Amino acid sequence: MGKILNPDICVIGGGAAGLSIAAGAAAFGVPVVLVEQGRMGGDCLNYGCVPSKALIAAARQAQAMRQAGAFGLVAAEPFIDGERLQSRIRSVIEGIAPHDSVERFSSLGVEVIQETARFLDDRTVAAGDHLIRARRFVIATGSSPAIPPIAGLAEVPYLTNESLFEFTPLPRHLVVVGAGPFGLEMAQAHCRLGARVTVVERADALSNEDRELKAIVLDAVRTEGTALHERTTIRSIERDGDGVRLHCEGKNGGFDIEGSDLLLATGRTANHAALDLGAAGIRHDAERIHVGADLRTSNRRVYAIGDAAGGLQFTHAANYHARLVLQQILFRLPGHETRRIVPRVIFTDPEIAQVGATEEEARASFGTVEVVRSDLSGSDRARTDGLDRGMVKIVVGRGGRILGAGIAGAAAGEMINLWAFAIANRLTLKNFRDYVAPYPTLSEIGKQAAISYYSPMARNRYVRAAIRILRRFG
Structure with missing residues (x-):
């Protein structure tokens, strides 16, 4: 091993949660090391909030062209240029990226190490040829798409949020597995951009939302042309020429769905496999790192925030977590997560x-x-x-x-x-x-x-x- 670092705070993960911690601590002159193995900005900037909202914005404009007649204008069916659409999404990401860049955080006084982190013991992390012995560690490694255990899935190509926004041309018939927020946002957006869209959900669509409110949204999504199959189990998936075929079981028996492309929108699972949490005595399961209301793990030196801690998986919740942890570390003030004050938004129309x-x-x-x-x-x-x-x-x-x-x-x-x-x-x-x-x-x-x-x-x-x-x- 090479260089030994002894910062006050070591942040593992350069997504929304980790960057908030690092920037906040650096603003007070506190020594901070940030370890990130992938792209700065994490899921939100590169694969999540930013590209998805850029896609939704384009879809909204397409729908406005179709509905122009309601305002006394001449309606028109939009021509969708997939390459220009992808270029626009990339330009939005590139416009925001400097704010999250290594260069910016280095200028703030944060030492950024672009390596994979893993715990060696309860107070030491290895990252490349660095040993980091910090007073406090904050795990902010985010999450990845959860891949459901469906027979045949491993043998067919599929999209997730990590590949969808680089996919050209746009799908002819997109089959979305999962009718949660992301699944329905992308279903409606692609429908508005000219694709045929089918959504399959094993339970109820938007199951965590108020029944009256979600009924308004689901009616709108269906009216625009998306086929939505709720309480439907996918028995298996197989290739069908250049596309896919899903063998499903619904309330009226079995049926098949054929599509050109498959999008998995079946939830998230925490990124912690490479951390060797056991070496640090940190309790966890496959989906998340276990934390208390103060966001501490079972190792009192270590906090976990954002998607890594499960629960509220939103960028604004990650920023909220960062504030709570900073007030504990820097000012020794109590900080307890209060979920009732954190809003959530589903960006359908x-x-x-x-x-x-x-x-x-x-x-x-x-x-x-x-x-x-x-x-x-x-x-x-x-x-x-x-x-x-x-x-x-x-x-x-x-x-x-x-x-x-x-x-x-x-x-x-x-x-x-x-x-x-x-x-x-x-x-x-x-x-x-x-x-x-x-x-x-x-x-x-x-x-x-x-x-x-x-x-x-x-x-x-x-x-x-x-x-x-x-x-x-x-």
Whole structure:
């Protein structure tokens, strides 16, 4: 072995979570070593959030061309140039990449080692010819696509998020296995870009989402042309000429699905196989590294954050984890993950956004709750923009406390921010009722929901009696 390093913090993984830790610690002048074996920026920049949203943006423009007639314009079927589309996706990634680059982090004072890391013991990591003995380690190695155990799958070509965005030409008939957020986002996007799309899901589509909200989205996806088979088991997969054939079993018996290309969207599994966690006394299983609410592992020197810890697998959750760990390491302040304050968004059209408890979760936890609903059709801006498909749904506890908020509709991911702030700060619907919302905006619909919660007061006989008395004074 060569150089021995003794930083305060060793970060393993240069994705969203690891970069947040490294940049935050370096900003305070703390010695940091970052070990990354692959591309800086991790899954989000290279294979996940960024390229998928670039693809979705292109699909949205294609759909807008088809729907132009609704606005008094001449509709047209778009011509999809697969090579130019891929070039645009690459240019978006390249525009963001310098922010996550080795050069930038080196300029911040972070020592970046581009090697594979593995634990030698409970306080030492080897990376190439370096030995790293840090005061604290943070594992932020992200996750990889989970590959389901389906007979014949190993003998057929398939796509995952790690290969989909470099695939040219676009699929003729894309078969998506998995109807979770990523699966449905990609299904709708490819359908809008001219592909025939079939989705197969062994359980219910978007199974973690509110039933009312997801029904709006699933109806839209089906209406646009995606075939969705829920509660369907894939018995086996085989090659079929240049494509694939899936042998399936549904509620009405067996049937086959033929397609040109296969996309696996069946969840994620933590990247930790190369770390030799056992040498460091770190408990884990195949899917994740075990952590407590403070994100510490069974080795008190070591934290695990982001996808590596399982649970909330979002870039913004990874950044949240990084903040919690930094406040513990740098300032010795307590930091405990509070999942109810972390929003999630599914970037279909319409979108679904949720923060806090769904109605079903709230009733299970709190018993009696109230639910306030407000349709987007009640928004003047939604009507002017042709975006009146969807609703806001607020779960309310005692005293008007906001327990959860869900939105299905255009820009749901933007509108959920106010509700996430409210839940994090334990605000009530009264706070939403009293703030001034600009007109005409989609966000007004949240204020309308709050007003509707308090509107029964206008019919309260005691309130009316008080008003009658006050009217006597002129």
